[in-house]
Amino acid sequence: MSVSIGQPIPDFTALATGDHEISLSALKGRQVVVYFYPKASTPGCTTEGGDFRDRKAAFDAANTVILGVSRDGIRAQENFKAKQGFNFDLISDKEEAVCRLFDVIKLKKLYGKEHLGIERSTFLIDAEGRLAREWRGVKVKGHAQEVLEAAQALHEGRLDAD
Template sequence: MTLVIGQPVPDFTAPATGDNTITLSDLKGRQVVVYFYPKASTPGCTTEGGDFRDRKADFDAVNTTVLGVSRDGIRAQENFKAKQGFNFELISDKDETVCRLFDVIKLKKLYGKEHLGIERSTFLIDAEGRLVREWRGVKVKGHADEVLQAAQALHAGS
């Protein structure tokens, strides 16, 4: 199953921080940013989450919900969210259901060893639930701004 720009994103339900269960279809009527990061409380992921946190009011202004996703357990996600003061929910995707839906599990190399891990990626879904934009192999610096601009442009056009 491959996600295609302009096509509906299949519905998913996953456990999230704050004793929440996130179901994509419940967010219809809002734009949704789903960003995938390799591991909670690591430097790049902390920076990326902080960049989204610091722009939350701007995302809210254009009717956009931000969701972070990694394979960390719910307790690790809760700790990460609390420690960094994230003002959006983090999804715990231990069984990789959401990761596989968005095809972000890739073969990676660390210290010469290959392993399967999350490729830092972000997806923008419109208020009707269609995939509008995707960023793969994301570099953290400036990324949240680029996603915000895309969300603003999408909102202005709707």
């Protein structure tokens, strides 16, 4: 199963930093950015998280919550968040339930070997819980700004699901 533009996202509950669980349904009334990254504390993931961190006030102004997701354990997520000063929650998805909901587990090649891993992807969910935008195969540079602009447009009623 995969999510599609304009359709409601099935509710999910996942373990997050700060020793609590996050449910999508509990965030209803706010826009939500769910961004998936391959591995905590790696260079690209650190840069991407920092770009979201540095724009959090603007996301807040657009009534948008940021959630980062990877398959790392909760301790790795807590360390990553603390070390980088991330001002949003990270979700530990060791069982890949959230990853599979958004269909981000893909066959990847590293040093000539194939393995299943997270394809860097981001999803913007509207305040009613429907998928408004998706970005797959993300390149980090400039991405957080592009997502912010989409979140602002959605919040102001200027983004139509495409």
